[in-house]
Amino acid sequence: MQTPRRFLPSLSLLQAFEAAARHESITAAAQELSLTQSAVSRQIRALEEQLGTPLFLREKQTIRLTLGGAAYAREVRDALRKISQASLNLRANPRGGTLSLAILPTFGTRWLAPRLPAFLSAHPGITLNLVTKLAQFDFAAEAADAAIHFGHADWPGAECLQLMGEDVVPACAPSLRAEIGIASVADLRRAPLLHLTSRPDAWERYFRRHGVDDENVHGMLFDQFATAAQAAAVGLGVALLPTFLIEEEIASGRLVRAWEAPMRSEESYHLCWPREQRDYPPLALFRDWLLAEARAFEARRDPPA
Known part of the structure; x- marks a missing residue:
C-alpha cells in the first residue's frame, strides 16, 4: 500500500x-x-x-x-x-552490490585482509566497505550489513554462522622468558600477565586447564590483541594470544612461546547479520566464500594440544 x-x-x-x-x-x-x-x-x-x-x-x-x-x-x-x-x-559502485562489514581489528588485518583480494577478484561487481568494531552493536543503528564476531552465537536480533575456533598460547619477549626462567606452567604466575578487556578471565581459564592456582590473577589491561602483542614483544609481560594472529612475530623472533601448551578458546569466530539481510546477494556470496576460507584454514591447522 x-x-x-x-x-x-x-x-x-x-x-x-x-x-x-x-x-x-x-x-x-x-x-x-x-x-x-x-x-x-x-x-x-x-x-x-x-x-x-x-x-x-x-x-x-x-x-x-x-x-x-x-x-x-x-x-x-x-x-x-x-x-x-x-x-x-x-557512486562507488554504480552496478550495485555494496557490502558493509564490521570487523575485529587484529583478525581483520592479520587473517581477513590478505584473503580479500581473492574474493573481490571473483566478484568484481561487489564493493566492500570495512569498519572496525570491538563489541556487538545494534545493526538497526549502524550502516553495517554483517559483522565478524568472536564469542558465542548470541547476537540479539541477528543470525550467526560459526567460522572457526581459536587456540591461544602464552607469548612474551625472548628476554623476559629467559629472565623469569619458565620451566613449568606454574612459573607463569611469577611473570607480569597482560590481559584483554574483552576476555578478562582468559588467564584464569588457562591456569585451571593446567591445574595451576588461578586466584588473584592481575596485570595490565588492553582492548586489542595488536597492542597486547606489542606490549609483550617489548617485554612488558606475558599475553595469551591467538596462535594464528602472531605467526609473523613468532617467525621473526620478536615473540616466543612462554610455555608450549596452547589452550582452545571456549568461544569461536562467527559471521553475524540481521535476519532481514539473509538473502542480500552480496552478503550471500561473501558468506559462502568466507565459510569456505575458514573451513580450509581449520583443516590446515595443527590440532590443539
Missing part, C-alpha cells in the same frame, strides 16, 4: 528541520544550508503543517524542540544518514 504523501515530506523540508533541531537555531541552520533565515523558517512551518503537529516551541528569538519533535529529529537524522550512505555506495 502506498504511503500517503503527508507522511513523506520532501528532503528539503527534512534537511531544514534536522539542521535547526541539531543547532537549536534557525540562524545556524540557515548558515549551514546556505539559505536565508526566512526560507528555513518557512520550510519548518511547511513541515509542521504537513505533519499536523508543532515540532518546536518558539520563545522570543529562540526555538526548542517539543518532545515529539525531539523523537522525530532522531529518526529523521538516522534516515538522512542512511540515504547519504546509500548514495555514496551507489
Whole structure:
C-alpha cells in the first residue's frame, strides 16, 4: 500500500528541520544550508503543517524542540544518514552490490585482509566497505550489513554462522622468558600477565586447564590483541594470544612461546547479520566464500594440544 504523501515530506523540508533541531537555531541552520533565515523558517512551518503537529516551541528569538519533535529529529537524522550512505555506495559502485562489514581489528588485518583480494577478484561487481568494531552493536543503528564476531552465537536480533575456533598460547619477549626462567606452567604466575578487556578471565581459564592456582590473577589491561602483542614483544609481560594472529612475530623472533601448551578458546569466530539481510546477494556470496576460507584454514591447522 502506498504511503500517503503527508507522511513523506520532501528532503528539503527534512534537511531544514534536522539542521535547526541539531543547532537549536534557525540562524545556524540557515548558515549551514546556505539559505536565508526566512526560507528555513518557512520550510519548518511547511513541515509542521504537513505533519499536523508543532515540532518546536518558539520563545522570543529562540526555538526548542517539543518532545515529539525531539523523537522525530532522531529518526529523521538516522534516515538522512542512511540515504547519504546509500548514495555514496551507489557512486562507488554504480552496478550495485555494496557490502558493509564490521570487523575485529587484529583478525581483520592479520587473517581477513590478505584473503580479500581473492574474493573481490571473483566478484568484481561487489564493493566492500570495512569498519572496525570491538563489541556487538545494534545493526538497526549502524550502516553495517554483517559483522565478524568472536564469542558465542548470541547476537540479539541477528543470525550467526560459526567460522572457526581459536587456540591461544602464552607469548612474551625472548628476554623476559629467559629472565623469569619458565620451566613449568606454574612459573607463569611469577611473570607480569597482560590481559584483554574483552576476555578478562582468559588467564584464569588457562591456569585451571593446567591445574595451576588461578586466584588473584592481575596485570595490565588492553582492548586489542595488536597492542597486547606489542606490549609483550617489548617485554612488558606475558599475553595469551591467538596462535594464528602472531605467526609473523613468532617467525621473526620478536615473540616466543612462554610455555608450549596452547589452550582452545571456549568461544569461536562467527559471521553475524540481521535476519532481514539473509538473502542480500552480496552478503550471500561473501558468506559462502568466507565459510569456505575458514573451513580450509581449520583443516590446515595443527590440532590443539
